[in-house]
Structures are given as structure tokens and as C-alpha cells.
Amino acid sequence: MAEELTARAAVTSADVARLAGVSRATVSFVLNDTQAHRVSDSTRARVLAAADQLGYVPHAAARSLRAGRSNLVLMPASVSAVGRLVSAWLDDLHSELERHGYTTVLHAGRFPDAVGAARAWAELRPAAVVALDGDGLTAEAAGVLRRAGVRATVAFAARPAEGVYTIAFDHARIGAIAAEHLISRGRTTIGVVMPKERGLDTFARPRLAGAEGVAARSRASVRAVEMAYTRESAAELAARWRESGLDGVFAYNDEYAALLMRALQGEGISVPEDVAVVGCDDLVVAALERPALTTVRLDLPAPARIADIVHELVGTGKAPEMPGVEPILIHRQSS
Amino acid sequence: MAEELTARAAVTSADVARLAGVSRATVSFVLNDTQAHRVSDSTRARVLAAADQLGYVPHAAARSLRAGRSNLVLMPASVSAVGRLVSAWLDDLHSELERHGYTTVLHAGRFPDAVGAARAWAELRPAAVVALDGDGLTAEAAGVLRRAGVRATVAFAARPAEGVYTIAFDHARIGAIAAEHLISRGRTTIGVVMPKERGLDTFARPRLAGAEGVAARSRASVRAVEMAYTRESAAELAARWRESGLDGVFAYNDEYAALLMRALQGEGISVPEDVAVVGCDDLVVAALERPALTTVRLDLPAPARIADIVHELVGTGKAPEMPGVEPILIHRQSS
Structure with missing residues (x-):
């Protein structure tokens, strides 16, 4: 059985005006609560009753235009x-x-x-x-x-x-703070996770640039590493980790950090001994990870x-x- | 210094009509691409140029009304x-x-x-x-x-x-499946986590009802347990766990399940020996929890x-x- 939803013609303010026996402008004044025009209480009541009977809903845009204010x-x-x-x-x-x-x-x-x-x-x-x-x-x-x-x-x-x-x-500050911390912990070859998920690029790019800026003023180097938020992608990245030589990673946020940390542990790579990991956001579970996750907190x-x-x-x-x-x-x- | 954003009067289709030297209806026909009315190419070009010059944007609602279609x-x-x-x-x-x-x-x-x-x-x-x-x-x-x-x-x-x-x-099916599983694992006193966060109630209530329906047809009992998605709330719940006598819990979803599981472990309560835990959603990290999390998967x-x-x-x-x-x-x- 196919569902059928009969399309009826939409109710307009003209229908309300007709039923109430008033002009369309009067309908507009009443329904949009425009104070500039005087409408008698009985007319107002008739318009409201007609709108209610027909189930008429004013347009948000039209209302904002007439009332001079959108909500x-x-x-x-x-x-x-x-x-x-x-x-x-x-x-x-x-x-x-x-x-x-x-x-x-x-x-x-x-x-x-x-x-x-x-x-x-x-x-x-x-x-x-x-x-x-x-x-x-x-x-x-x-x-x-x-x-x-x-x-x-x-x-x-x-x-x-x-x-x-x-x-x-400034998202660059987040990357800079993470990189400064990793360098202060003696790390010299730092990965910055770039999520493959759509929409995150606008946040990830300045974070990478911030880390790169810090590295440029030190002896450490920074490299972007792509990762999708899937077990497969994290496992694949972890499998190639030893050859990458990375001893620190800023993992975009706590979720990517937790996922990567588990994948690294699955490859027998120790955190923080072999790789120091930093997340971002200080999510509820960050402090409960094993090891507890270093993170960048954003006080919005x-x-x-x-x-x-x-x-x-x-x-x-x-x-x-x-x-x-x-x-x-x-x-x-x-x- | 206070920021000041000067509010200028909004540009209307009347402004476009005036600049293009055409009627407001013509502006509407052109900008809303209404096929029912013929407008010459030169008039069309004049209207488009005027709209562009003034930076006029048609209303979505008005456009949908005229074109008979909203997007x-x-x-x-x-x-x-x-x-x-x-x-x-x-x-x-x-x-x-x-x-x-x-x-x-x-x-x-x-x-x-x-x-x-x-x-x-x-x-x-x-x-x-x-x-x-x-x-x-x-x-x-x-x-x-x-x-x-x-x-x-x-x-x-x-x-x-x-x-x-x-x-x-049917969210009740989720609760029912979780409860059936816990009962099949020999659990008799089952908690169902009800998140305190706003907006989740509409999903949590039918899940609880589904679990209760299953329990009513068995010798097991089901009880709602409130929990907020915070470390404090999870720790508090875990601290009272032994006296509650609950030997199984459906924790609303994988996130609440992971948080509760860590809080229980923090109290020295073993999962699954003392308490069996079931989540929902089969999130990426569910299989990586320790112990790996039993969950209800929803194939949307x-x-x-x-x-x-x-x-x-x-x-x-x-x-x-x-x-x-x-x-x-x-x-x-x-x-």
C-alpha cells in the first residue's frame, strides 16, 4: 500500500478575510498585533475566530515584515x-x-x-x-x-x-597550546590529527596552523595525519605509527584522542611513554580514560x-x- | 568601547522596482522565476542588475508563496x-x-x-x-x-x-530487547537509566516502558534510575549501587553506559560479574570499551x-x- 497524503490548497489570509468579512489588511493588523492601526474588539474577535476555524498560520517572514520584527x-x-x-x-x-x-x-x-x-x-x-x-x-x-x-x-x-x-x-591558539605542551614534555615529532569528517575542516586547519607556528619557533616538527572517526581508520593509523616516528600527537578533540589512544594501545604502543596524546574539549569521559587524557579546555x-x-x-x-x-x-x- | 552596528532600513522589492523602473509585480516575477508571466529579456536584466546593486534578497516565504514551492x-x-x-x-x-x-x-x-x-x-x-x-x-x-x-x-x-x-x-522495542537480553543472562533486578538531560525524556520513557513490559512477563523486576551525564552523577549512582541490589542495567545509550561502567569500576564493582551493562547505538568506541560494551544497534x-x-x-x-x-x-x- 502506498501512503497518500492529499495536498489541499494552503489557507491564506485572503480566506480568513473572506470568512471574517473584513479586508486582508485588517487580518494582517490583527494577526500580527500591529499597534499602529486601530481595530475594534469585535472585529479583532471575528478575525481571530476565522483564523482559528481555518487553521491559518501567518508567515514568519511576512509577520516580521509587517510588525517590523522577526523573532x-x-x-x-x-x-x-x-x-x-x-x-x-x-x-x-x-x-x-x-x-x-x-x-x-x-x-x-x-x-x-x-x-x-x-x-x-x-x-x-x-x-x-x-x-x-x-x-x-x-x-x-x-x-x-x-x-x-x-x-x-x-x-x-x-x-x-x-x-x-x-x-x-582563535582555533589556532588551541593547536599552539597543545604543541607547546607536547614540546615542554620533550616531544620533537608531533602529529596533528585532521578529521576526514565533513564540516570539521574549518576548525582543524587553524588548529594545525597554530601547532605549526609553535614548531617553527622550536626544534620540533609538526605533521598533519588524516583520520576518520572509525575503528578502521584509527587502527590503520596505529599500524603505521612506529614507522612514522611521531612521539606526540594532538588528536583534534577528546573523541578522536580516545579512539586513537585505544588503537595505539591495541598495537602495543604505550601512552604516554611512546606517544604523548592531547585531546580537546575536556569532555566528561576525558578524565576517566586510561591513561587519563590531557586536553585543552574551552570555557565558552x-x-x-x-x-x-x-x-x-x-x-x-x-x-x-x-x-x-x-x-x-x-x-x-x-x- | 561598545560595538555599534548601525541598523539601516532593510531593502525591499519596492526599492528594486523603483531603481529598475518597473512594477513591484515584475520584480517578483523575475526574482521568483515565475514562468506564468512574460517579461522581456532586457527588463529581466534591468531587474536583476537593480536587485544586485541594492543587495536585495527575496523572502523564502514570499518566494514559496509566489512560486508555489518552498525549498x-x-x-x-x-x-x-x-x-x-x-x-x-x-x-x-x-x-x-x-x-x-x-x-x-x-x-x-x-x-x-x-x-x-x-x-x-x-x-x-x-x-x-x-x-x-x-x-x-x-x-x-x-x-x-x-x-x-x-x-x-x-x-x-x-x-x-x-x-x-x-x-x-518504536523506542519501547529497544528497552524490551535490552531487558530480554539481561534476563537471558540470568539477571533479575534490572535498572534502566533515565537521563536527567532535557530533550531525552521522549526517548527514555518508552525505552523504560518496553523493559517494564518484558519484566512483567518474567520473574525479573525493572526500576528506573536517574543519572545526569556528569562524572559526579555517575559516581553518586555507583556509590549507592551495592545497596540497590541491581545486577543488570540498561544505560539508555552507549555514552551513559561507558560513563556508568567506569564509575562502577571505580567503586570496585565488576562488570559483568556484579552488574551486566547494556548500552544503545553501537557507537564507534562501544567495542573498544573494557569490557567491550553490549549494545542495541539501530540501523537507520x-x-x-x-x-x-x-x-x-x-x-x-x-x-x-x-x-x-x-x-x-x-x-x-x-x-
Whole structure:
């Protein structure tokens, strides 16, 4: 049996107007709660009853256009890049934005350039765009958003762009801190794991560059090693490890670190004796790994604070500056 | 220094019409590629040049209204409920939907009831709604979506609802399979972990109910045990374990299972001798835990297949039925 879902014509505000015996403009005034126009209580009640009877839902974009305000906050999101650390934080941020009356949508589209992305986001007419991975957000893209009525563009990024409220977050610092630590532990040939998974490249590349920058100022060398988050890929990398001569590795994050560590142990390679391993994120299980995992912790700003900033920017176009994200090395037994 | 982002008035199609010297309707015909109206090539070029110069972006909702088609697929999403397993699958689904010309947004709003949720989703005028957690999707909510022009409502759910293309996925089966296995391993007092994290309740409750249903037909008993995904919560639970008398536990998923297993081991409680542990999802690291983790594997349908179904429903209102998700127990050393 094939499922059949009969497509009926969508209900429009014209249908509501007809049933209520009022103009389409009046329907719009009532449903969008526009204060600029006076509508009698009885007319208002008739419109609401008609909308209810027909099951009419106003367009978010149309409503934002008429009321001069959207309640959407759009966050560009590659779902796989949202790890355990960030997912709990994001949930809290969504709750805090809800407290201010906003609804969050995560936009999963991928685009060849920043302006193309901004155009796609702008089509939803959000009040604000909040980008966790804001390094690609250009002044030109911010202009596209602004002209489409987006009132706040907030980004975590290494460098500020014009028209973007930037919270400093330099992924190169993460790689640099990990490399500095490994060098301080006497390691001279350091691998940096580059995940093969899509969407992680934008975070992995600056981490590698940061490690390379530190190595260039020391006698240590840094080399990128590709790895997918699968048992096969980790085992294959571990099988070739001895010939690689690597005595330290920054494994992108705690998940890749834990997986690689187990694969290395499976090959009889000791951590930290043969290879020192450093992860990132200080996930709940990092301290429970054997050996306990050295990691780089990222103290993200309180979600309530970000939500306040978004709300202030939407309302007034201004917000006080915020301190950036400063990574901290947590030294444990794996290094 | 306070950041100031000057809010300029948004560019509208009226601005484009004025600059191009054409009517607003003509702008709409050109920018929305409406085939029903003839516009000369020179007029078309003038409109496109004006839109480009002003940086005008059409509304997604307005465009969908005029062109009779939206390219948005909306997925309700509690980010923290999207685990490692699902995030890779979701990324693939987004790619497959892109292949058909759709863009996916994840809607993070929380709502007291299905109709309220449907109204909020409908405001974005998506072509389709795809709910991973579709147990709450009612026929009434599907009606709200349909009347707002949503052409496909797809849900993973235990039971079909009218107007919803349902892919059978009964979380109670997961709990039942885990409990059956633990009982077959001679366990009689079984704990079922209920995560304290928000958004997981809708999955955890049916899993518990499934385990309880199996226990009711045996001499074993089942008890809910609350646990947050923190080291503290796991340690606290482990410290009280001996007095609880539990000799088996279904730990919601592999992540909670791994965390609990380490906390139990920290208390000198042996797995599986003292307590048999079962997870869910068969994550990459499950087989690498010590002891290797018994788990329930969920073979989700191929993302390409789901994308095809969505596209067929949007285009024709019909699609062939799909087999449901059948959980499979993977027996390893932890039980």
C-alpha cells in the first residue's frame, strides 16, 4: 500500500478575510498585533475566530515584515561539528534565547562562499544570525544580512569583521597550546590529527596552523595525519605509527584522542611513554580514560550572556564587548 | 568601547522596482522565476542588475508563496538529543536533500503541545517537515502543517498518525530487547537509566516502558534510575549501587553506559560479574570499551532513501512505504 497524503490548497489570509468579512489588511493588523492601526474588539474577535476555524498560520517572514520584527535567531550549523561539549551549551543558549522571546533555527545549508550563505540565511528574515564558526563571515556577507533586515550578526571568530559583533575565538591558539605542551614534555615529532569528517575542516586547519607556528619557533616538527572517526581508520593509523616516528600527537578533540589512544594501545604502543596524546574539549569521559587524557579546555561564554547580547543588539544595535574564548591546557597522564 | 552596528532600513522589492523602473509585480516575477508571466529579456536584466546593486534578497516565504514551492525542509531538533550516531546520519541526510535542491533547517523551539509546535514550524513555510522524534505528531498537528502548505510530513514514530508518512520506530522495542537480553543472562533486578538531560525524556520513557513490559512477563523486576551525564552523577549512582541490589542495567545509550561502567569500576564493582551493562547505538568506541560494551544497534534507513521519499511526497503527495527501524542486540563482554 502506498501512503497518500492529499495536498489541499494552503489557507491564506485572503480566506480568513473572506470568512471574517473584513479586508486582508485588517487580518494582517490583527494577526500580527500591529499597534499602529486601530481595530475594534469585535472585529479583532471575528478575525481571530476565522483564523482559528481555518487553521491559518501567518508567515514568519511576512509577520516580521509587517510588525517590523522577526523573532528568529538563525545559527549556521553543521550538525556533525556540534560535539558533546557544544550540544549541551547550544541547548542552554536556545533556552536563554527563548526567555527573550526568540526561537532558534539551525541552518544546515552548505555554501561555496560567505555572501551565498548570507543570502540563503537572509531569506528566512531572522532577527539575528549567530555563527559559532564565524571565521568565514565577511563584511560583505554582514552587509547582505543587514540589508535584509537582520539586526544582529554575532560570530565567534579569530578576527573581527565590519558589521559583525565578534567574540574572539582563535582555533589556532588551541593547536599552539597543545604543541607547546607536547614540546615542554620533550616531544620533537608531533602529529596533528585532521578529521576526514565533513564540516570539521574549518576548525582543524587553524588548529594545525597554530601547532605549526609553535614548531617553527622550536626544534620540533609538526605533521598533519588524516583520520576518520572509525575503528578502521584509527587502527590503520596505529599500524603505521612506529614507522612514522611521531612521539606526540594532538588528536583534534577528546573523541578522536580516545579512539586513537585505544588503537595505539591495541598495537602495543604505550601512552604516554611512546606517544604523548592531547585531546580537546575536556569532555566528561576525558578524565576517566586510561591513561587519563590531557586536553585543552574551552570555557565558552555563559549562554545567558550571549542571549543578552543578541537581545541588546536586536533592540538597540549596540552591546558591550565580551571577553573572548581562552583555551586552557589540562595536564593529565596521557602526556 | 561598545560595538555599534548601525541598523539601516532593510531593502525591499519596492526599492528594486523603483531603481529598475518597473512594477513591484515584475520584480517578483523575475526574482521568483515565475514562468506564468512574460517579461522581456532586457527588463529581466534591468531587474536583476537593480536587485544586485541594492543587495536585495527575496523572502523564502514570499518566494514559496509566489512560486508555489518552498525549498525548505524543517526538522524539529533538540540538539542534545542528537548523539554521535545521529549527527553523522543527519549530515548525510542534509547532503542528500541538497541533491534534490532542498535546504534543511533544524527548529530548536520547544512547545507545550503538537499543534503549537506545528504552528511555529508552519510559520517558516517549509515544503516538508521531517521529525526524528515523531511520537508527539498528531493528526491535528499534521492538519495545521498541511493547511499552511507543507507538502510532506515525515515522522519516525511508534504508531502512524493521519496525514503523516510514518517510518516505524518504536523506542519501547529497544528497552524490551535490552531487558530480554539481561534476563537471558540470568539477571533479575534490572535498572534502566533515565537521563536527567532535557530533550531525552521522549526517548527514555518508552525505552523504560518496553523493559517494564518484558519484566512483567518474567520473574525479573525493572526500576528506573536517574543519572545526569556528569562524572559526579555517575559516581553518586555507583556509590549507592551495592545497596540497590541491581545486577543488570540498561544505560539508555552507549555514552551513559561507558560513563556508568567506569564509575562502577571505580567503586570496585565488576562488570559483568556484579552488574551486566547494556548500552544503545553501537557507537564507534562501544567495542573498544573494557569490557567491550553490549549494545542495541539501530540501523537507520539510508539518508538517500529518506531524501527520495521527501522529494516524492513534495512532488506527488505519494511515496512507497518504507520498512521501519528494527533494533538488534549486539552481545559483547559487558553482559
